[in-house]
Amino acid sequence: MHIITIETKSLGDRSYLVHDGTAALVIDPQRDIDRVEQALAEAGVRLTHVAETHIHNDYLSGGLELARRHGAAYLVNAADEVSFERHPVTDGDEFAVGELTVRAVATPGHTENHLAYLVSHDGQRAVFSGGNLLFGSVGRTDLVDPTITAKLTHAQYQSARSLAETAGDEATLHPTHGFGSFCSSGPATGQDSSTIGEQRELNHALTDPDEQHFVEELLDGLTGYPSYYAHMSALNGKGVDPVDLTVPAPVDPAELRRRVADGGWVVDLRNRVAFAGGHLAGTLSFEHGPMFTSFLGWVVPWGDPITLVGSEEQVTAAVRDLSRIGIDHPEVAIGEDVAALGDGLPMMSYPVVGWSDLVTARQADEMDVLLDTRRDDEWAAGHIDGAVHIPLHELPDRLDDVPSGRVWVHCGTGYRASTAASILHRAGRDVRHINQEYAAAGSSGLMTVTGELPLNWKRER
Numbered sequence: 001m002h003i004i005t006i007e008t009k010s011l012g013d014r015s016y017l018v019h020d021g022t023a024a025l026v027i028d029p030q031r032d033i034d035r036v037e038q039a040l041a042e043a044g045v046r047l048t049h050v051a052e053t054h055i056h057n058d059y060l061s062g063g064l065e066l067a068r069r070h071g072a073a074y075l076v077n078a079a080d081e082v083s084f085e086r087h088p089v090t091d092g093d094e095f096a097v098g099e100l101t102v103r104a105v106a107t108p109g110h111t112e113n114h115l116a117y118l119v120s121h122d123g124q125r126a127v128f129s130g131g132n133l134l135f136g137s138v139g140r141t142d143l144v145d146p147t148i149t150a151k152l153t154h155a156q157y158q159s160a161r162s163l164a165e166t167a168g169d170e171a172t173l174h175p176t177h178g179f180g181s182f183c184s185s186g187p188a189t190g191q192d193s194s195t196i197g198e199q200r201e202l203n204h205a206l207t208d209p210d211e212q213h214f215v216e217e218l219l220d221g222l223t224g225y226p227s228y229y230a231h232m233s234a235l236n237g238k239g240v241d242p243v244d245l246t247v248p249a250p251v252d253p254a255e256l257r258r259r260v261a262d263g264g265w266v267v268d269l270r271n272r273v274a275f276a277g278g279h280l281a282g283t284l285s286f287e288h289g290p291m292f293t294s295f296l297g298w299v300v301p302w303g304d305p306i307t308l309v310g311s312e313e314q315v316t317a318a319v320r321d322l323s324r325i326g327i328d329h330p331e332v333a334i335g336e337d338v339a340a341l342g343d344g345l346p347m348m349s350y351p352v353v354g355w356s357d358l359v360t361a362r363q364a365d366e367m368d369v370l371l372d373t374r375r376d377d378e379w380a381a382g383h384i385d386g387a388v389h390i391p392l393h394e395l396p397d398r399l400d401d402v403p404s405g406r407v408w409v410h411c412g413t414g415y416r417a418s419t420a421a422s423i424l425h426r427a428g429r430d431v432r433h434i435n436q437e438y439a440a441a442g443s444s445g446l447m448t449v450t451g452e453l454p455l456n457w458k459r460e461r
Helices: 034-043 063-070 146-167 196-202 211-221 229-238 253-261 272-277 292-299 312-323 338-342 355-363 376-381 392-397 415-426
Strands: 002-008 013-019 023-027 046-051 073-077 087-089 094-097 100-106 115-121 124-130 172-175 265-268 306-310 331-334 369-372 407-410 431-434
Touching: 002 034, 002 172, 013 034, 013 124, 013 172, 023 034, 023 094, 023 100, 023 115, 034 063, 046 063, 046 094, 063 073, 100 146, 115 146, 124 146, 146 196, 146 211, 172 196, 253 265, 253 306, 253 331, 253 338, 272 415, 292 312, 292 392, 292 415, 306 312, 312 331, 355 431, 392 415, 407 415, 415 431
Parallel strands: 023 046, 046 073, 073 087, 124 172, 265 306, 306 331, 369 407, 407 431
Antiparallel strands: 002 013, 013 023, 094 100, 100 115, 115 124
């Protein structure tokens, strides 16, 4: 058995190609299937089956198109309501993929109809667990319907333990989520590999003997997730159109100026420090990198037009990333010299600072407002005394809640603070972007405090 991992770091997910040297199975492919097809070609194998562990909530699947292109059987749970032809799968069904034996195992919890796939060959076993057993934890259980979250959490505990028993300790574990994905819950780790036996010692779903305690702990630890998740499952259930990764012809300077003047989402993909040092007035900072897709999809309202500004390499990569969450055909302005792209738009800048600069300003009584743009759970775990808290994704609608005066903006690493600073700067505020990890605040002499969330707090969506 040969297992090839196809990783999407920007979303914290993995897809898998499993083959015996001749025939192949692909599990949970993302929409940009050219990566899978390249892996198939390099392995020199024929695709016979494509399997979905569940109807995904965090990305658009390429499974339907991949199966159609290769004449492969498309394995989807028979209980899932979908609008396309599939091979309906139920618990215990087995399939032959060349010399490999593939068994579907019901593992409800992450979704109601979740499946895992146990692949075996010549004494070797591999478990493809989707959003059930992850490395260190399990998939979150609150993405389907808030009225059944507790029920799904109990199911997740039971199915994770049942899957471990069915697979056996020697089986290798290959989850789809858990590598930074918001689909994971609890103490999921980003390790590269694991086995069921190792998870018996590390995974709280397998080490906690008290089901009710596990359920309460998982529910208490659930945090916010990106707003675009609300659209993924429905789109996947209808069947996703083939992806088009063609970069459109760039807009001309006049059109770019019009979009900026209209207050549109004109997104600068450059490094956040470079953006702060000089950018077209009215543009916003979404540095292209590992956090780009999730946070842009969280901040920008679903369906709003987006214009990407950056180098050809940055724009090409961003078009691919956004297609995975259903943001297709954004307009673009391509060039290394952003000033030239604007052709008359003024250039703007704001300072990038560290915690020591904030300390100095406070000592001189020059600091006006410290804005914390992290999630509610991060704020509750610890924050700087006197800070104002508005999560990044709420900021565009809550600009009036930011007190008057100069605004020092921070987050956990500096990434979200860059976007927040650019939103405030576009609104005419005097900003300072704190481009330093929150963990360093205390050692800089700033007083940090912790607190519980209010009883009526609402988790971010």
